[in-house]
Amino acid sequence: MLLIGVNRSPYTRRVAITLKHYGLPYEQRDLSGFGNRADVRAVNPLGRIPALVLDDGETLLDSAAIVDHLDQTYGGSQPLTPASGTDRRAVLKVAALMMGACDKGLHAAYERNHHPPEKVHQPWIDDCLAQMRTALSAVDGMVEPSQPYLLLGRLTQADIAAFIAERLARGLKIDTAAEMPRLHALAKGLLQKTAFTSTEP
Numbered sequence: 001m002l003l004i005g006v007n008r009s010p011y012t013r014r015v016a017i018t019l020k021h022y023g024l025p026y027e028q029r030d031l032s033g034f035g036n037r038a039d040v041r042a043v044n045p046l047g048r049i050p051a052l053v054l055d056d057g058e059t060l061l062d063s064a065a066i067v068d069h070l071d072q073t074y075g076g077s078q079p080l081t082p083a084s085g086t087d088r089r090a091v092l093k094v095a096a097l098m099m100g101a102c103d104k105g106l107h108a109a110y111e112r113n114h115h116p117p118e119k120v121h122q123p124w125i126d127d128c129l130a131q132m133r134t135a136l137s138a139v140d141g142m143v144e145p146s147q148p149y150l151l152l153g154r155l156t157q158a159d160i161a162a163f164i165a166e167r168l169a170r171g172l173k174i175d176t177a178a179e180m181p182r183l184h185a186l187a188k189g190l191l192q193k194t195a196f197t198s199t200e201p
């Protein structure tokens with residue numbers, strides 16, 4: 001398999017961690033959505049990373065669709081997203097909150113990075129970061145400090161999404177150690193695992 005994207009993208013890293021967790025061999029092309037527009041659009045007409053090119057040449061787009069495929073195909077009896085029922089809904093809910101938090105964080109970053117200074121609208125940045133904070137705080141409230149994982153007593157896509165969102169938040173100067181200390185500690189613990197360490201950008 002070929003993963004298109006850089007791991008400093010939270011969406012790409014979500015896929016990279018999933019591939020590593022399942023022990024799947026893959027190559028990676030370190031392309032970024034803004035830095036390598038033509039190359040990325042050749043793979044994904046929307047111009048976004050990540051994309052995953054399967055061994056038969058099929059290309060999957062969007063981290064949610066990619067991890068869904070990986071969980072279904074390689075998850076066996078313990079997929080990172082449970083196949084059905086309340087456990088599946090619980091994992092998908094946390095993943096939705098955390099991936100949405102990443103979206104809001106990136107909207108805030110794009111406002112600053114893609115506008116001339118006189119056109120940057122600070123209230124929009126503040127609003128996006130406030131939404132990111134409330135989503136992170138909600139998940140912080142779900143962390144049981146004595147447990148290494150959020151749900152089901154094992155690693156799930158909820159943990160992976162929480163991890164990448166916490167990392168992005170820190171990159172955006174949100175002090176997660178002070179504001180979301182349980183989530184911060186959970187992410188620190190996850191970084192002991194090879195799938196997380198080996199995908200550091």
Ligand SMILES: N[C@@H](CCC(=O)N[C@@H](CS)C(=O)NCC(=O)O)C(=O)O
Pocket residue numbers: 009010011032033034047048049050061062063064
């Ligand atoms: N919903 C998508 C979001 C992907 C996304 O926004 N990727 C960013 C990089 S972090 C990107 O390629 N942005 C370029 C652009 O939107 O033009 C996913 O989960 O894969």
